[in-house]
Amino acid sequence: MSTTYLIRNARILGGDAADILVEDGRITEVGAGLSADGAEIVDGEGLVALPGLVDLHTHLREPGREDAETVDTGTQAAALGGFTAVHAMANTDPVADTAGVVEQVWRLGREAGHCDVFPVGAVTVGLQGERLAELGAMADSAARVRVFSDDGKCVSDAVLMRRALEYVKAFDGVVAQHAQEPRLTEDAQMNEGELSGRLGLRGWPAVAEEAIIARDCLLAAHVDSRLHVCHVSTAGSVEIVRWAKSKGWNVTAEACPHHLLLTDEKALTYDPIYKVNPPLRSAADVEALRAGLADGTIDVVATDHAPHPHEDKDCEWQAAAFGMLGLETALSIVQATMVDTGLLDWAGVAERMSTKPAEIGRLSGHGRPLAAGEPANIVLYDAGATRVVDPTETASLSRNTPYAGMELPGRVVATFLRGKPTVLDGKLA
Numbered sequence: 001m002s003t004t005y006l007i008r009n010a011r012i013l014g015g016d017a018a019d020i021l022v023e024d025g026r027i028t029e030v031g032a033g034l035s036a037d038g039a040e041i042v043d044g045e046g047l048v049a050l051p052g053l054v055d056l057h058t059h060l061r062e063p064g065r066e067d068a069e070t071v072d073t074g075t076q077a078a079a080l081g082g083f084t085a086v087h088a089m090a091n092t093d094p095v096a097d098t099a100g101v102v103e104q105v106w107r108l109g110r111e112a113g114h115c116d117v118f119p120v121g122a123v124t125v126g127l128q129g130e131r132l133a134e135l136g137a138m139a140d141s142a143a144r145v146r147v148f149s150d151d152g153k154c155v156s157d158a159v160l161m162r163r164a165l166e167y168v169k170a171f172d173g174v175v176a177q178h179a180q181e182p183r184l185t186e187d188a189q190m191n192e193g194e195l196s197g198r199l200g201l202r203g204w205p206a207v208a209e210e211a212i213i214a215r216d217c218l219l220a221a222h223v224d225s226r227l228h229v230c231h232v233s234t235a236g237s238v239e240i241v242r243w244a245k246s247k248g249w250n251v252t253a254e255a256c257p258h259h260l261l262l263t264d265e266k267a268l269t270y271d272p273i274y275k276v277n278p279p280l281r282s283a284a285d286v287e288a289l290r291a292g293l294a295d296g297t298i299d300v301v302a303t304d305h306a307p308h309p310h311e312d313k314d315c316e317w318q319a320a321a322f323g324m325l326g327l328e329t330a331l332s333i334v335q336a337t338m339v340d341t342g343l344l345d346w347a348g349v350a351e352r353m354s355t356k357p358a359e360i361g362r363l364s365g366h367g368r369p370l371a372a373g374e375p376a377n378i379v380l381y382d383a384g385a386t387r388v389v390d391p392t393e394t395a396s397l398s399r400n401t402p403y404a405g406m407e408l409p410g411r412v413v414a415t416f417l418r419g420k421p422t423v424l425d426g427k428l429a
């Protein structure tokens with residue numbers, strides 16, 4: 001028998017306070033003044049209750065870079081951030097391009113038990129962009145892969161991209177594209193603009209992202225398949241996705257917390273903690289991303305949690321790795337940029353960080369409403385709290401958070417995965 005929990009007086013999706021009764025992994029009742037014999041009481045007073053968050057874009061680094069992150073440590077960070085499911089990107093070593101590797105990652109996630117892990121399958125063998133990987137075998141494996149991506153690299157060959165889009169239709173899959181025209185971004189280091197010129201760093205033009213997104217929207221429409229666009233970072237990209245949606249095409253898109261908050265001005269520090277792919281962009285781009293996320297053009301927030309050990313980040317800008325941590329701070333950054341600014345309410349956050357990402361990943365047990373009969377995947381969040389980010393406190397094996405020393409709003413108090421607490425009182429349970 002699993003423990004029964006009675007969450008008292010939590011504000012469901014930030015609305016009215018109610019009690020939530022959790023028994024045998026499910027929510028069995030939601031209402032006022034509930035009682036249950038022998039239940040553990042969890043005080044939800046003043047806390048927002050959201051469905052467990054779902055990340056469409058996490059790098060867990062295992063197998064191959066267990067010095068940067070493991071499935072165990074990465075999913076601890078996920079649970080602490082309020083996530084009950086993450087999609088683990090395929091750019092591991094070996095690459096997750098076979099049924100064997102995706103099953104290994106999936107199994108490691110189950111054994112760790114902090115959060116469900118859904119492996120993303122590579123689109124091409126070894127992320128080499130030359131031959132399609134065994135997409136069908138990964139889809140049919142125990143890992144049930146539905147999201148395919150060469151993330152870290154763009155599937156730049158239009159014929160391969162078309163074939164991948166056609167192929168995944170057989171199992172209702174989706175191709176998640178890292179949209180970056182390779183020739184236009186050779187040795188690119190930061191956003192192309194006035195600043196890159198001033199700093200003498202090779203620029204990364206917006207058109208390199210936008211050209212691929214436009215092409216892929218057209219390809220997805222042409223073969224009537226599903227396209228997902230990873231880490232949209234420019235105002236022009238938002239416009240293109242808006243246009244594709246207006247045509248009724250099956251295109252979804254994500255934005256990352258760091259692109260909703262930080263700008264390329266950070267490069268002035270020459271601190272590679274701010275080096276990320278795609279790069280931090282202009283203030284106008286940040287504003288367009290927020291507007292796009294608010295009006296639904298951008299469907300979801302995805303973290304692109306990208307751990308790197310200090311030797312890959314503590315070096316000069318040109319030599320440093322691209323990427324930043326994101327799981328433990330995502331909800332706070334979304335609160336700061338979208339909720340506290342009045343652009344989204346908590347129901348809107350739940351849609352973009354739980355319901356929609358679960359839908360895109362075709363996960364049936366996540367992103368469900370907080371209602372009787374549903375799996376008890378729940379996060380309790382104290383939006384009134386503040387905290388100063390201390391990189392030494394992260395559960396991640398890496399420390400490359402761009403928010404070190406910043407005061408952020410909000411704190412995850414508890415996370416429940418199928419009725420079992422993975423986090424209680426803000427600590428791993």
Ligand SMILES: NC(=O)N[C@@H](CC(=O)O)C(=O)O
Binds near residue numbers: 059304
């Ligand atoms: N985002 C990053 O800057 N880096 C990612 C790759 C990626 O998401 O493209 C990584 O794997 O480190």
Ligand SMILES: [Zn+2]
Binds near residue numbers: 153
């Ligand atoms: Zn990427």
Ligand SMILES: [Zn+2]
Binds near residue numbers: 057089306
């Ligand atoms: Zn990524």
